[in-house]
Amino acid sequence: MGTETPSVGIYITECQRVLESMAGDGIRYELTQLHGYGTNLEGPISAVWKALERCHEAVHAMGVPRIATDIRLGTRTDKPQYGSWAEGLSENARKKESVLRRLAEK
Numbered sequence: 419m420g421t422e423t424p425s426v427g428i429y430i431t432e433c434q435r436v437l438e439s440m441a442g443d444g445i446r447y448e449l450t451q452l453h454g455y456g457t458n459l460e461g462p463i464s465a466v467w468k469a470l471e472r473c474h475e476a477v478h479a480m481g482v483p484r485i486a487t488d489i490r491l492g493t494r495t496d497k498p499q500y501g502s503w504a505e506g507l508s509e510n511a512r513k514k515e516s517v518l519r520r521l522a523e524k
Contacts, residue, residue, distance in 0.1 A: 421482055428480070429477045429480065429482065432473075432476045432477060432480060433457075433473040433476065433477065435476070436469065436472045436473050436476050437459070437469060437473075439472075440461075440465060440468070440469050440472070443461065443462075443465040443468065443469075444461040444462050444465050445459060445460070445461040445465050445466070445469050446459070446460040446461055446508055446509075447459050447460070447508070448508050448509075448510055458508075458509055458510070460508065460509055463491075463493060466491075470487065470489070474487070504516075
């Protein structure tokens, strides 16, 4: 908000740079889902908060005076999230693999 153009591509690109720089912190995302209407982030909650903070800082540093971010956050502790087969897969890749595994069981 408060920019000369309605396009947000340059700001999303800057946030992508931030996320790439945080790969060592356990942040994962899918490039195909990095866009102005939403991006899935995965990782330790502390790293996710830090990624949001760094993205805001980076975009403010580009001269944007106001940023609005909508967050939907989910965590769970009642059971392990995934089996060893899912190690290193993104959320969407895990979902796809899970469906393929279930189809193969028939």
